[in-house]
Amino acid sequence: MINESHPVHALxxxxxxxxxxxxxxxxxxxxLTAIANSGLIAPGNTVSRIDLNGNGNFLRIHGDSVTANLPYYGERQFGGGYGDASGIEFDGLPDNYVQDFDAIKQKYTIRFQINDLSDNYTVYIDIYPNMSGLVSVNMANRNTIQYNGRIGTIEKR
Structure with a gap:
């Protein structure tokens, strides 16, 4: 069992x-497989895993609001309009925000819904004691995508 004083609990x-x-x-x-077969995926990447190091992407939970700017790779189910964001971008107050700790799996799960002008998002965030994270984003107009990465604290400004 993870100690109650572990940094992940405080975070x-x-x-x-x-x-x-x-x-x-x-x-x-x-x-996506056809794109990969045509050689349009950068070296070191595969159709199922794309390296994002140095990309500047993020998802932040700051009090009651959430902000994200994550690149999207996948298929859109409906046509997009001019000026639509190509990535996953939102900023605002989420609906149905829930956070749970699973003592058996030793992880936190945070889930919420949020909308922007072009899509409705359901976001699941798994946070592990080693400060790694898994984010899954389900959308109304695009296929689901997952991200692996690191969890940290937002520095006070």
């Missing part, structure tokens, strides 16, 4: 959480 309780993705794991589809 989740503070609601000053920053997730930085190190890799994206898009849903593998026939279209």
């Amino acid at each position: 989740v309780a503070s609601k000053r959480i920053e997730f930085t993705a190190k890799s994206a794991n898009p849903m593998v589809t026939q279209s």
Whole structure:
């Protein structure tokens, strides 16, 4: 069992959480496989894992609000309009925010819904004691994508 004084407990309780993705794991589809087969995926990446180191992406929980700027790789289910964000971008107050600690699996799970002008997002964040994280984003208009990365605290400014 994880000790109650472990830093992950204090971090989740503070609601000053920053997730930085190190890799994206898009849903593998026939279209993405065709892109990979045409040689359009950068060396070192695969259709199921794309390296994001140095990308500057994030998902932040700051008090009652959430902000994200994550790249998206995958298929859109409906046509997009001009000026639509190509990534996963939102900033605002989430709906149905819940955070739970699973003592058996030794992880926190945070889930919420949030909307922007172009999509509705359901976000699941798993936070582990080693400060690694897994973020899964389900969308109304695009295929699901997962991100692996690191969890830290948002520095006070």
